Amino acid sequence: MRARPEFTLHDLLHNSVASDPHRPAVVDGDAHHSYENLERESAALGGALAEAGVERGDRVGVYMEKSWEAIVAMLAASRLGAAYVNVNPQFKAPQVEYLAGDCDIRVMIGDTPKLEGLGPKTIQTAFYRGARPEGHAARSYVDVAEALDGGGLAEDRKVSESDLGTILYTSGSTGMPKGVATSQRNVVVGAQIVSTYLQNTSEDRILSALPLNFDAGMSQFTTSLRAGATLYLLRSRLPGDLLKALRRHEITGLTGVPPLWALLIRGAKSLRENPPTHLRYLANTGGRIPQANLDELRALLEPAGTKIFLMYGLTEAFRSTYLPPEEIHRSSPEQGNCIGKAIPNTEIMVITKGGQEAAPGEPGELVHRGPTVAMGYWGNEEATRRAYRPNPLAPPELLDVERVVYSGDTVKRDEEGYLYFLGREDAMIKNQGYRLSPEEVENLLLGSGLVHEACAFGVENPAVGQDVIAVISLRDGGEEAVDKIREYVIENGPPYMVPREILVRDELPKTGSGKIDRKGISSAYANG
Amino acid sequence: MVSSNTDARTAIRGWLQENVTGGRDVPDDEPLIDNGVMTSLQTVELVVFLEDTFGLVVEDEEFDEENFGSIEAIARLVESKAA
Numbered sequence: 001m002r003a004r005p006e007f008t009l010h011d012l013l014h015n016s017v018a019s020d021p022h023r024p025a026v027v028d029g030d031a032h033h034s035y036e037n038l039e040r041e042s043a044a045l046g047g048a049l050a051e052a053g054v055e056r057g058d059r060v061g062v063y064m065e066k067s068w069e070a071i072v073a074m075l076a077a078s079r080l081g082a083a084y085v086n087v088n089p090q091f092k093a094p095q096v097e098y099l100a101g102d103c104d105i106r107v108m109i110g111d112t113p114k115l116e117g118l119g120p121k122t123i124q125t126a127f128y129r130g131a132r133p134e135g136h137a138a139r140s141y142v143d144v145a146e147a148l149d150g151g152g153l154a155e156d157r158k159v160s161e162s163d164l165g166t167i168l169y170t171s172g173s174t175g176m177p178k179g180v181a182t183s184q185r186n187v188v189v190g191a192q193i194v195s196t197y198l199q200n201t202s203e204d205r206i207l208s209a210l211p212l213n214f215d216a217g218m219s220q221f222t223t224s225l226r227a228g229a230t231l232y233l234l235r236s237r238l239p240g241d242l243l244k245a246l247r248r249h250e251i252t253g254l255t256g257v258p259p260l261w262a263l264l265i266r267g268a269k270s271l272r273e274n275p276p277t278h279l280r281y282l283a284n285t286g287g288r289i290p291q292a293n294l295d296e297l298r299a300l301l302e303p304a305g306t307k308i309f310l311m312y313g314l315t316e317a318f319r320s321t322y323l324p325p326e327e328i329h330r331s332s333p334e335q336g337n338c339i340g341k342a343i344p345n346t347e348i349m350v351i352t353k354g355g356q357e358a359a360p361g362e363p364g365e366l367v368h369r370g371p372t373v374a375m376g377y378w379g380n381e382e383a384t385r386r387a388y389r390p391n392p393l394a395p396p397e398l399l400d401v402e403r404v405v406y407s408g409d410t411v412k413r414d415e416e417g418y419l420y421f422l423g424r425e426d427a428m429i430k431n432q433g434y435r436l437s438p439e440e441v442e443n444l445l446l447g448s449g450l451v452h453e454a455c456a457f458g459v460e461n462p463a464v465g466q467d468v469i470a471v472i473s474l475r476d477g478g479e480e481a482v483d484k485i486r487e488y489v490i491e492n493g494p495p496y497m498v499p500r501e502i503l504v505r506d507e508l509p510k511t512g513s514g515k516i517d518r519k520g521i522s523s524a525y526a527n528g
Numbered sequence: 529m530v531s532s533n534t535d536a537r538t539a540i541r542g543w544l545q546e547n548v549t550g551g552r553d554v555p556d557d558e559p560l561i562d563n564g565v566m567t568s569l570q571t572v573e574l575v576v577f578l579e580d581t582f583g584l585v586v587e588d589e590e591f592d593e594e595n596f597g598s599i600e601a602i603a604r605l606v607e608s609k610a611a
Binding site for chain 2: 065089090111113182235236237238239240241243244260263266267269270432464486487488489490491495496499
């Protein structure tokens with residue numbers, strides 16, 4: 001029995017508190033935090049945020065390693081009617097400063113060393129975890145530990161499902177990340193849908209191995225919150241730590257991206273000798289698992305009762321499809337990369353270039369219709385109009401008010417309705433579960449001041465999805481500049497954006513219209 | 529093949545600067561994983577490097593944060609294996 005209808009993220013919290021206040025909501029290291037604690041501390045932090053001037057509709061940044069405080073921060077913002085913006089903890093100052101400007105983050109909750117890395121006056125108020133930060137990233141500082149001890153909000157603000165719930169940043173083709181504005185309704189319905197097909201209950205112990213800024217990582221938290229389950233935060237994804245966490249906490253559910261499975265499989269011997277019998281399901285997202293890894297995972301885990309879900313999602317619509325465990329044989333080298341069928345309460349259309357529904361077997365663009373379709377890209381009308389379009393199959397009498405998401409992914413549907421991923425139209429690179437625009441890598445390279453022209457592209461590497469390769473020409477100087485460029489990129493960008501190889505050419509080939517010929521350069525690379 | 533502890537530290541520091549941290553010097557006791565300095569995939573690469581350089585094998589169960597949480601810890605592991 002749910003005490004409240006589910007409209008907002010904090011409605012999910014209140015229901016779980018009502019049904020079992022003492023159950024651990026979050027386990028971070030050795031600390032167990034009950035649902036009651038989550039309610040109390042999110043009210044306390046909410047009160048402190050309100051005192052710092054956070055209004056309904058404001059954006060609150062969360063720039064920290066995955067932690068209890070990061071979880072509390074999301075709920076604190078939600079209870080104020082503010083949107084939380086989970087910043088990739090791997091981001092360096094240039095990306096974070098851009099984000100803070102892009103969606104006007106005035107209050108940021110962060111780890112001290114991360115806040116110290118930001119330029120002067122990036123934000124107004126910093127809530128720090130750790131020692132008081134040095135430097136001038138903010139005008140005023142509040143200690144998170146003190147805020148969590150405070151009196152807090154007397155009551156939640158009036159918040160509706162139509163309010164902005166969060167902004168999920170994803171790689172953008174303008175060279176900087178773009179924010180997907182996601183409503184409270186998107187977040188809540190996403191949790192309802194995912195917890196329905198994964199059949200989550202309060203008995204679940206879910207291992208959080210993905211970052212919270214990533215849609216699937218956030219989804220693990222929201223589904224756990226809705227189910228009243230326990231979320232175990234894991235920062236290290238090293239094989240030894242994964243194995244220990246699975247066993248020690250008797251984990252029942254784990255969602256990850258392909259590189260995580262490769263790490264888990266490194267522990268194959270140990271898994272074979274001592275299988276994680278409590279693991280009810282394992283769910284993959286963020287790209288295809290290399291077949292050899294999938295076969296090995298199945299061989300290692302299915303005999304012990306683990307079910308494997310293959311999922312596909314777009315940040316623009318949170319989650320889109322999944323292949324249920326009993327159909328997993330459909331994803332195979334012969335049949336292709338099967339991504340299953342639409343998640344509950346969602347329709348997936350395959351639309352041809354001519355705007356018609358594709359026939360079985362005919363390639364078309366995956367178009368997503370349903371309640372998780374987000375509000376659009378924050379502050380970017382042009383990109384929003386490109387991706388969020390009227391439903392092509394709606395009857396004309398309904399005018400064009402409904403928006404669906406055009407994914408940019410090419411798929412086909414078989415006679416039985418199963419969808420197969422074929423590829424992407426654009427040049428997006430898929431690296432370590434991240435969708436990365438080559439422009440963003442090129443922009444970072446150019447930022448070094450040493451690069452004249454840059455071209456980045458992806459090269460297949462089953463272990464990580466695609467490796468990032470960069471071909472550049474130099475402003476001046478010789479090959480020794482490459483070390484400096486590399487150093488700059490490492491210091492100013494997240495690890496998945498650092499090219500595996502940086503190759504120098506005198507000049508980069510251009511297309512007829514004078515643009516750098518990315519296709520030509522990448523196929524020349526592929527051909528050696 | 530090198531095996532002294534000083535060499536292990538130097539090798540680990542050098543690898544980190546080249547692959548993970550750029551020019552920044554990382555103190556030997558700085559938490560590498562908890563502070564997000566090094567990703568899991570980078571740690572796997574480091575293990576491959578250490579296995580090649582020092583001719584050792586890191587077992588599944590010891591490939592964890594306790595042994596890879598800082599330069600200090602990694603050097604200790606390498607040293608214990610070389611001994």
